Amino acid sequence: MRLEKARESSQAAQSCLGAVVASEAAGFHRDAWGHAGLQATFTTELIHRRKLYPRQLAEYLSRGLFWRNIADYGDAQIGQRRAKQLVVWARAFVGKVQEIASHEIR
Numbered sequence: 121m122r123l124e125k126a127r128e129s130s131q132a133a134q135s136c137l138g139a140v141v142a143s144e145a146a147g148f149h150r151d152a153w154g155h156a157g158l159q160a161t162f163t164t165e166l167i168h169r170r171k172l173y174p175r176q177l178a179e180y181l182s183r184g185l186f187w188r189n190i191a192d193y194g195d196a197q198i199g200q201r202r203a204k205q206l207v208v209w210a211r212a213f214v215g216k217v218q219e220i221a222s223h224e225i226r
Contacts, residue, residue, distance in 0.1 A: 134210045135184045138217040142166055142173065145221045155185055172220055180209040 139162040140153055148161055163178040187206055191198045 133188075135181050135213045138210075138214040139181055141221060142217045146170065146172065159185060173216060177213055177216060180213045184209055184213075 136153075136155065136158060139158050143153075143158065143161050143166065146166055148165060150157070159181055162173075162181060166172045167175055167178050184206055187198060187202065190196055
């Protein structure tokens with residue numbers, strides 16, 4: 121089960137990194153990003169105000185961080201089904217960030 125916890129944390133980390141890349145590509149630079157600040161900036165600025173990303177990504181990021189906290193700090197085990205779903209969300213999140221960021225760079 122520790123492997124599943126590690127896998128879950130990895131997926132949440134990918135989504136967070138994607139949100140950092142997206143936020144910085146849009147001009148929001150910080151020396152360090154906290155989870156709450158990153159999630160708020162991505163959701164408020166890039167989804168709601170600028171409408172660069174679909175609303176679904178806010179949910180993926182929020183749920184990914186929720187399950188990451190459970191995996192890292194809680195006593196509950198993350199099941200294989202949940203871990204697979206988080207992998208799907210993380211891939212979709214990172215894929216959309218790559219797609220949109222590549223258009224902004226051009």
